[in-house]
Amino acid sequence: MSAVYQQFSAFRSLKEAASQFQLLDNHKRRNAKWRSPRAAIIPNFHLPMRSYEVKNRTNTEDIKSLRLITAIKTPYLPDGRFDLEAYDALVNMQIEHGAEGVIVGGTTGEGQLMSWDEHIMLIGHTVNCFGGSIKVIGNTGSNSTREAIHATEQGFAVGMHAALHINPYYGKTSLEGLISHFESVLPMGPTIIYNVPSRTGQDIPPHVIQTMARSPNLAGVKECVGNDRIEQYTSNGIIVWSGNDDQCHDSRWDYGATGVISVTSNLVPGLMRELMFQAKNPSLNSKLLPLIQWLFQEPNPIGLNTALAQLGVVRPVFRLPYIPLPLAKRVEFVNIVKELGQGEFCWRERCSGSG
Structure with missing residues (x-):
């Protein structure tokens, strides 16, 4: 018997067996009990793309202890790409003046204006250059749960120490949906x-946070609602960082x-560290308030972008829809710098590299 004939016979046998299986399967289908479609949605059994190496490197308790975290600015070159030299100088200034962590690609860092490729690249760059000296917290939140999962997987894969997650905005969901998202x-x-x-259009109520606190991976909450909410969490053992620079002194000490996740510390990291570490200091807090109020007279990061450009730390390149503050407001900033003390600020001479 030839090899070709043997192969043909084997193929015919397999084909006949498949035909018999199909007949049997059709018989089972005809005689099976009919089931109506269910209203319930099949649960998503997504398995996170985790690495034990990443898990061993990141520690929730380390994140919980951070007092000064800077929501770092993202500077640009004239063609709109990232100015990594200026960015590196900014991060080095944070390390030099005692900031313990940076939020990469947050609202202040204009993550909302980045592609995900840019976003993950900047997180990876920050980890590669500074991850041994400062905690890198990547803003990988999204109003799409699918995107948030994917970005967070990538962020941890490139080495970030923690993730920052906002609740889904614009297309708001139910409280049960919030819980499922987180x-x-x-x-x-x-x-x-x-x-x-004020940005998302939806408050995350304490019930949701208390439910999430059961997870060992919840480091804490960046809370912008106010000090009463902060006290509600801290009295129940939940770690909180103030998201409001003008309230952070009282949030910390009262x-x-x-601590605080700060915008102002981009400009005066040393003073913000003193505010969070030394002791209750109403005098220093009052001294900083004019600067803080100036920074937030328009939605963040417009004020910060303008200030850093005036100081020569970054190029005056703005990604729309952000534009600089008008001349009269820029003159006000010059006077604030003089009043607070020029030596307290990050200047071009001290943050070299922006050209």
């Missing part, structure tokens, strides 16, 4: 949940906040 991203690593209803 439950989908928490398994991947240390996480800070960010509550800023309401139990661990």
Whole structure:
């Protein structure tokens, strides 16, 4: 019997067996009990793309202890790409003056204007250059749970120490949906949940945070609602960072906040560290308030972008829809710098590299 004939016979046998199986399967289908479609949605059994090496490198307790975290600015070259030399100088200034962590690609860093490729690249760059000296917290939140999962997987894969997650904005969801959203991203690593209803249009209520606190990966909450909410969490053992620079002194010393996630520390990291570390200091707080109020007279990061450009730390390149503050406001900033003391600020001479 030839090899060709043997192969043909084997193929015919397989074909006949498949035909018999199909007949049997059709018989089972005809005689099976009919089931109506269910209203319930099949649960998503997504397995996070985790690495034990990443898990061993990141520690939720380390994140919980941070007092000064800077929401770092992202500077640009004239063609709109990242100015990494200026960025590196900014991060070095944070390290030099005692900031313990940076938020990469947050609202201040204009993550909302980045592609995800840019976003993950900047997180990876920050880890590669500075990850041994400062904690790198990547803003990998999104109003799409699917995107948030994917970005967070990538962020941890390139080495970030923790993730910052906002609640889904614009296309708001139910409280149960909020819980499901955060439950989908928490398994991947240390996480800070960010509550800023003025931007998202939806408050994350204490019930949701208390539910999420059962996860060992919840490092804490960046809370912008106010000090009463902060005290509600801290009295129940939940770590909180103030998201409001103008309230952070009282949040830290009167309401139990661990520290602040700050915009102002881009400009005066040394003073913001003193405010969070030394002791209660109403005098220093009052001294900083004119600067803080100036920074937030328009939505962040417009004021910060303008200030850093005036100081020569970054090029005056703005990604739309952000534009500089008008001349009269820029003159006000010059006077604030003189009043607070020029030596307290990050200048071009001290943050070299922006050209």
